[in-house]
Amino acid sequence: MAQHLFCGTAGRQVWPHEGPEILSLGRRERFFVVITTFNRAAYLADLLDSVAALNPAPDGVIVVNNASTDTTVSVIDAARTQLAALSTPIPVIHHELAENSGGSGGFSAGVQRALDEGAQWMWLMDDDVTAVPDAIGALGPWMEKYDAIVGRRYDAEGEPFFWQNNFNTFLGFPMPVRGDVFATSNEFATNVGCFEGMLLHADAARAVGLPDPRFFLNWDDTIYGWQLSLQRPVVYVNEFVLHKARSQRSIDLGIRHLNDSSDLSRFYVMRNRGLVAQYLRAHGRFNRVGFALGTALTAAKELLRLVGVEKTLRGSSRLWAGWRESRTILAATDFKPMPPLESTN
Known part of the structure; x- marks a missing residue:
């Protein structure tokens, strides 16, 4: 695993700086978590609790509420109070949509709102995951080199979740990559995205444009990552940064x-x-x-x-x-x- 490049303080950690004076943080300024949610208030509450435990902390959280009809609004209000009371307060922005636009529309709106808020980095995630406490620090070394990064995930049982594929343009289909892609390196070049944890720099988002809301569900992150890969590297990195919170039936x-x-x-x-x-x-x-x-x-x-x-x-x-x-x-x-x-x- 890569060494984490963040400095400890009394309590929560902060982004590193050099010398006796605080210098420009350059590639690590304005880190926002962008969450899309729809009618999964219990999962969202657990995710926001995990965001409160992130160390170092993000600069803000944007929750795109896809016109939820459950207790999502109450969960967001409670999280706003909780995160504002931290030693390093984290602002929570509730971006409510008038109708459910699916994950695709939610991430499109979330990226736009994050850019409007001045975000340099946007960590995109669904509502049914939780963040590993040191995830931002773990991703830090790759933020110095790349604009589109996907970290690893644990499944709901705590085992590594399989996600390693490349988009085959002849078939228009993502093909799984066999073997241990981290056998010789802690980074794996891919050409797809994943909105369950993709870390995106503002420069990349501006160059490609917003995620396409016309997808509603499915293929949106695959195509978004592929478009990014035509312009710049997209990397899957050997750091576990999320837990999948929702158990699913599956076959191997x-x-x-x-x-x-x-x-x-x-x-x-x-x-x-x-x-x-x-x-x-x-x-x-x-x-x-x-x-x-x-x-x-x-x-x-x-x-x-x-x-x-x-x-x-x-x-x-x-x-x-x-x-x-x-x-x-x-x-x-x-x-x-x-x-x-x-x-x-």
């Missing part, structure tokens, strides 16, 4: 685990193939034959998930409904990717 396929899903996710994993195709076209990487094969692989994986994990074929109709809608999206001739943002520098 040898090179990866396959978790349970939902009818909503099944619909969007197929529907969004149309958006994946449009992004490949926009970058001159679309191959009709390869993409059709990748779509067949996507459907096969989802059917295996249904049969192998959920022990049913109920829900397969949502796959076909999503595929039919993907055809409409794929046929559109007026599609435009999300535009780059103007730099404020």
Whole structure:
């Protein structure tokens, strides 16, 4: 593991500085946690408790509330009070949306709000994880070198969660990478993102643009990471920074685990193939034959998930409904990717 580059003080730690006077923190200024949540107040409360324990602390937390109808607002209010009372107070910003825009819309709004707040770094995460207390310090060395970083996660049982893949543009499909990717190095170059813990620099977000809310669910972080990788390195690093809090049924396929899903996710994993195709076209990487094969692989994986994990074929109709809608999206001739943002520098 990499050495953590932060200095201890009495109590909570602070970002390091050199010499007798505080100098510019450069690459480590304005670190924000950006959370997207929808109707999972109990998970959100645990996540915000873990944010309160982060040492060093972030400069702020943005909670994008996707029009939740449970006790999410009360949880955010309580966290605001809790984090304001810390020895190093952490501001909590409640960014409430008028309607549920899915994870994609939530992260799109969250990145925009973080940039508006002057964030230099945005740590993006769903509501059903918790942060490892020293996570920010652990990520610090890579913040000096890279603009897009994904740390490791533990699953709900405390075991390492498998996440190592590369996006195959011929298939339009992420392929798992066999073996120990950290056998010879503590960093692994990838070309996909993961909004369950991706750390993003503001320069990268401005260059690529906001996450595309049209995805709603699924493929959004894969395509966002791929677009980033066309401009700059995207790295998976050998530091455990998050715990997955939600237990899921799964089967072990040898090179990866396959978790349970939902009818909503099944619909969007197929529907969004149309958006994946449009992004490949926009970058001159679309191959009709390869993409059709990748779509067949996507459907096969989802059917295996249904049969192998959920022990049913109920829900397969949502796959076909999503595929039919993907055809409409794929046929559109007026599609435009999300535009780059103007730099404020």
